[in-house]
Amino acid sequence: MMIRKCNWLSAAVQVGLLAWSGTTLAAEQVYVANEGADTVSVLDAASLKTLTNVRVGKMPHNVQVSPDGKLAWLTNNGEPDQAADVSAHKGMAQGDHDAMGKPGAIWAIDTATNMVVAKVPVGMHPAHVVVSPDGRLAYVTNGGDNTVTVIDTAARSHVATIPVGQFPHGLRFSPDGKEVYVANLKGGTVSVIDTASQKEVAQVPAGKGPAQTGFTPDGRLAFASLSGENAIAVIDPATRKVIRKVAVGTVPIQLYATPDSRTLLVANQGTRKMAGKTVSMIDLETFKVVKTVVTGAGAHGVVVDREGRYAYVTNIYANSVSMLDVKDRRVTKTVPVGKAPNGISVTP
Template identity: 40%
Template sequence: MNKARFILIGLMTAIVILLMGCGANDSKGVSEETDDAADQGNTVKVGHISDEKYFYTANEGGTISKINVKDNKVAATLKAEGIVHNVQISPDGKIVAATLVPKPEGGHGDHGGHEIGIPGSVLFYDVHTNKLLKKVEVGKHPAHVVFTNDGKYVLVTNNEDHTATVIEANSYKVVTTIATGKGPHGFRISADSRLAYIANMAEDTVSVINLDTMKEEKKLKVGETPVTTGITKDGNTLAVTLFTENALAIIDIETDERVKVKVGLGPAQVYIDPNDQFAFVANQGTEDVPSNSMSIVDLKSKRVVDEIETGNGSHGVVISQDSKFAYVTNMFENTVSIIDLTSKEVTTIEVGEIPNGITIME
């Protein structure tokens, strides 16, 4: 098998960066909002909350797709100068944040600024108006962005710097930078907003970050090439995708019992459903050997109970708050699979170029 061009990880020997083309998607019927508030140092006030609900995809081609949940149509395309890797909506549904990796000056290099060590940033947009509220500089190669449930902080992993940046959500000010393991990538934060579980792709560990002390509390050895994590609401069960092992690691936090469940080829993101019953795993594979499925793992029995066909290069996954639908980004065909979890029917829609991260309003 050829080496995989995987995301944001210049340190791996078996996996290299998957940051393909640049440029925006020109889908017909899509309204476009430019990155006009490159009001880069000014904070813009948040608009009123709309009754509409949306999900968003982070597209590495340089856009963010905003899709209406009601009709699954793209409502707006937000442009950004760089590679948009991950995206998340704030707990109150007012703000959407996205990580932005800069492109090399004067070129469209695959590594998105990796060669010249340019710091990345986090973009904060108003969900209602689509306006850029703030652009905050963070470390090199920002990967995932996550809000704490209490709305106090925003955390960002800096893949190349081996750190996590903590931003105060209200002021957009950087509070501190915390050392992690090598190659920090995807992560989730406990429901009580106290602990962040960060997958370190380059050293096969998960950093447990204490947000009271703002320090790494410990590291968990989890398996080969951990990509993202999920944590149950009670804080007792940690799920970690292991890209190289084609497996999901399930860890009992209290007893340290560990079970590896075989899933599809090259699992990327994992999302634990609102009832803490299932872990939904998007199986990406590689560009040379793409996968196209979502595995559903029962967290109690620790086995795969279903596998649903998606599109090529399934990467990001989220579940609706009522647990009726799953939404999966398909990186290698610029689409999202919308899966009815009752009927198992799959609807496919087009979004921006190289959709990666995904988030949905609660």
């Protein structure tokens, strides 16, 4: 009994000290870019309850929470009244995106208040945004002008514009922050950007329709989803060569490796007429698909939480988000969000 009292008192003192110091134990949140609703849904990561919907710019395509969890950056095509006619923009259902008529922007949402606190212009048709491991820089793919824009996240100003391959789409940092891999959707390549020089230093021939890239957290492997050949390209970062391909579902889009670098999750979107509804789970030792999990129509975005316990998947045609138990390899919950949910990110 005395031991229980002591443990309870110790825990109470720790919580009190955290409160006194101003530190908060914030619950994890999931941010979802609803491309067809001009909103970002904010969900509680445990319950998937919608906490709020943030009104943003026209057609938000992708969202990325900063490493410190304080900001959620998203790509869109500017203020709604300034956007071009984008009725032909159908997500990845038709294989690619039509370029927009005017430059876009990245916006930042303060995750404490869920209010938009910054708007920074970028290039034509911004697709994805990623933030450097140290949080200082954001890199944005501009599909309409074949460039990547680099933004200083503190000053919220332009740092560099880097020419890359044809129609850059998804991109990710290497774990050490030294390189960025960019999927050139119409070029069939992956551009390698050296972050020290802010220049493209290589283009890796990958396959048909590379839509997104990724790395294992240990840096051993890199990946590109090949939306045009229903496969994943596995890349050796040391040699910058594709070392194998793994067949997955139809029109794979986003992918994400678990924190232990053992499993790769791949969202298979399919097309609007023949929607994909699955996530492929690939064992990264055998390079075999060990499980195909049904989520919802148009499985598109995927992210894994910091513990590697849950993955969150946007179902772009079903207007929903699914929560997937990584260990049990099954969906535990699916909830409605805004129209055409696309990119997805979780607070660290």
